[in-house]
Amino acid sequence: MIGVRPALVVLLCVAGKPAWSLDWSRPWQVPQNSAAASAVAATPAASDEFAWRLLIALLWPAHARTGLGDPDAALGAARPCVWERWANSADVYRDDGADPGPWSAVVAPRETSVHRFQAEELGRLPNVRHIVAGRMQALRDPLEHSPRLVEIRMNEIAFGYVRKRGLYNLDGQIAAVAAGVPIEFPAGAIEVKANWRVIAPSDAPRYHTLDVHLASGETRLYGLTALNIAAKESPRWFWASFEHVDNATRAGGEGWLLPSRDRYACGRTASDCDRAPAGIGLDQNLWRHYRLRGTQIRYLDDAGTAERLGNSELEAGLQESASCMTCHSRAALSVSDGVPRRLEILAGPGRRGYVGAPDPAWFAALGADGRPLEFRSLDFVWSLAQAKPRRERSFGSGVPLK
Numbered sequence: 367m368i369g370v371r372p373a374l375v376v377l378l379c380v381a382g383k384p385a386w387s388l389d390w391s392r393p394w395q396v397p398q399n400s401a402a403a404s405a406v407a408a409t410p411a412a413s414d415e416f417a418w419r420l421l422i423a424l425l426w427p428a429h430a431r432t433g434l435g436d437p438d439a440a441l442g443a444a445r446p447c448v449w450e451r452w453a454n455s456a457d458v459y460r461d462d463g464a465d466p467g468p469w470s471a472v473v474a475p476r477e478t479s480v481h482r483f484q485a486e487e488l489g490r491l492p493n494v495r496h497i498v499a500g501r502m503q504a505l506r507d508p509l510e511h512s513p514r515l516v517e518i519r520m521n522e523i524a525f526g527y528v529r530k531r532g533l534y535n536l537d538g539q540i541a542a543v544a545a546g547v548p549i550e551f552p553a554g555a556i557e558v559k560a561n562w563r564v565i566a567p568s569d570a571p572r573y574h575t576l577d578v579h580l581a582s583g584e585t586r587l588y589g590l591t592a593l594n595i596a597a598k599e600s601p602r603w604f605w606a607s608f609e610h611v612d613n614a615t616r617a618g619g620e621g622w623l624l625p626s627r628d629r630y631a632c633g634r635t636a637s638d639c640d641r642a643p644a645g646i647g648l649d650q651n652l653w654r655h656y657r658l659r660g661t662q663i664r665y666l667d668d669a670g671t672a673e674r675l676g677n678s679e680l681e682a683g684l685q686e687s688a689s690c691m692t693c694h695s696r697a698a699l700s701v702s703d704g705v706p707r708r709l710e711i712l713a714g715p716g717r718r719g720y721v722g723a724p725d726p727a728w729f730a731a732l733g734a735d736g737r738p739l740e741f742r743s744l745d746f747v748w749s750l751a752q753a754k755p756r757r758e759r760s761f762g763s764g765v766p767l768k
Contacts, residue, residue, distance in 0.1 A: 388412075388419050393647065394426040394435030396448070396521070398554040406599050406663060413661045414630035417606035418643055420597060424449040424558065425574075425653060433473055442651025447574070449558050449593075452519040455749045456483075458528060463535030463756040469522050483515040483562075513618075514563045514679070515578070515588065518749050524555035524598075528750075536706060536755040543701050543742045551745050555598040561679040563616075565589035572655045573610065591616075592679035593656075594690065596746065603746050605662040605690040607677045611640070611655050614678075623685040624676050627660040662691050665723040672722035687718040695724045697748045698741035700731075707739060708751055 388397065397419055406416045426435035427443040433451035453472040466472050520528070532538030533549070542549055565573055565587055573589030580586060591613055597604045614622045625638040632639035640657065648654040662675045676688030696709045709728060713720055729741040744750045 388415060390419065390646070392437070393419070393422050393441075394437050394439075394448075396420065396423040396435070396556070398523075406604050411629040413604075413663055414628050414658060415643075416599075416604070417595070417608075417658055417661045418630060418646060420556075420595060420606065421593075421608060421658075422646065422648075422653075424556075424593075424595070440651075441647050442653055449519055449521075449560075452521050452558075453525045455518040455520065455752055458520065458525060458534055459749070459752040459754060460534070461754055461757075463537065463754045466525075466529065466534055469525060472525065483517050514561055514591070516559065516561055516680070518557065518559050518752075520558075520749070521554075521556040523552055524557055524747075527551050527555060533750060534753060536753045539699055539744070539750060539753055540701050540704075540706055543699050546742075549743065549745045549747075549750075551598050551747065553598055557596045557747065557749060559594045559680060560590060561592040561677075562588040563591045563679075569612075572612075572652055574652060592677050594677055594680055596690070596694070600663065602663070602691060603694070605675060605694075607659040607661075607675055607680075607690065608656050609659055609677060609679065611657050614640075620678055620682055620685070622659070622678055624659070624674060624688075626657055628658040631658065662689065665689070665691055665721075674721055676719070681719070684712070684717070684719045687713075687721060689719060689721040691746075692720045692722060692724065694746040694748055695743075696720060696728060697744040697746055697750065698729060699744055699750075700739040700741040702737060702739055707741075709741060711748075 397416070406413050422441065423435060425447045426441060427439035427445045428434065428448045428451045429436040429439075433448065435448050439445070451473055453466075453469070457472040458466050460466060528534055531542060531549070533542065562576060562578075565575070567587060569589060570587065573591075576588045576590070578586050578588055589610070591610045593608045595604075595606045595608075597606075609622075613619055626640065627637045628639070628643075629637045631641055631643040642648045642654050642657065659677060660675045662673055664673060667673055672689065672692075674686070674688055675690045676685035678685055681688040693711060696711070698709055700707045709731075712718060729743075731739050731741070
């Protein structure tokens, strides 16, 4: 793989597009400061630039010891990215509901196998199942039978909050709701959701790749096809969705049903110009084949129309009714007679997504017995729905509310 040295990235950024108060001098460092938050809210173009600034920091090759971006490495080098060294949600929300331990315990490198991915967990968690043709479906035996795999990871700030508040199991979440203490992740918390597909070896130079080892002894080649990013840069988070350019015409896929919006890469041309930004180090490596599908920092646009943002891989089947922010606003928990319940992800018989400003009525729904259920926000973090009860506890069939 061909990489771009950090010094060149800096020079190109300085000579290229306006920085919108973003610091591009150390592109391997994840931006986590008030200036970054201000830039996100400044203009639509600034929001899209921040998405690329954040993405490059997450894609930077990770230092083997620290897991942070390695300033001596080249963007596009054939090694794990920074986000791949973050905590996997399967390690945070353990099957026995136990404390996952310190950060060093959940980021220890391990063999690339089924344990890296969410597919087995999704079979037991209807609220976070994979979306196929607009329906929530479990992914069974993913390494042998699924052409794609999904994983969710969180950075140290997000992990630290989950552990400190005891939110890694259902008992801790119920206690938080009962105590009436708001769940509010700190600034700088980041969570990503990635999608991998089986690819042909001939396509490897155009993808960030991963060799997955099957139980049969076979090694299967996967390519990264999509990455959604949620960053706590405002009370409602910052949302960005990226996809590999092949997704638009991929056989067996549904294509891009919503136009891409990248006002940073496209400049004064139409925002769906279908190109990566120039001058930020992507020109000579594999990452030039990835596109920003859009960012979201509000529910409604200036005309009062519901904003939509959907990924053809991670929101397959409901792209046209997808809103990252609205969907995640429904990450909430209610407890009735000790039984926890969650809101649905999809709406109505048509199984469509939710868009627009949240409806207060969502959070004061009625249970099957007609009794009121007061839902408390989980601060837009749907991965908390993966939490299990402590092994010695059971909450019956109350999770999730269907």
